[in-house]
Amino acid sequence: MVYLIFLAAMLIDLDHLLARPIFDPNRCSINFHPLHSYYAIAVYAGMLFFTKTRILGLGLLIHILADIADCWMM
C-alpha cells in the first residue's frame, strides 16, 4: 500500500522531466506542468472517492502538496 502511494508520487514526477530545465528552484510547478494544473488536482481529489483509486489519488495529492509547500518557501 505504501509502495503504491510512493509509485503514484513518482509517476507524476515524469511531468517534471518534460520541462526544460528539468529542475528550476525558482519555478513553481503548480499550474506549470499539465499534471500539476488545478484541473488535474481536482481529478486526484475525485480519485479519493473510489476505493480502487483512493491510494493512487492520495499519493498524487501528497506530491502536489509537497510541490505547493515548495512554492510557499520561495
Ligand SMILES: [Zn+2]
Ligand atoms: Zn511535482
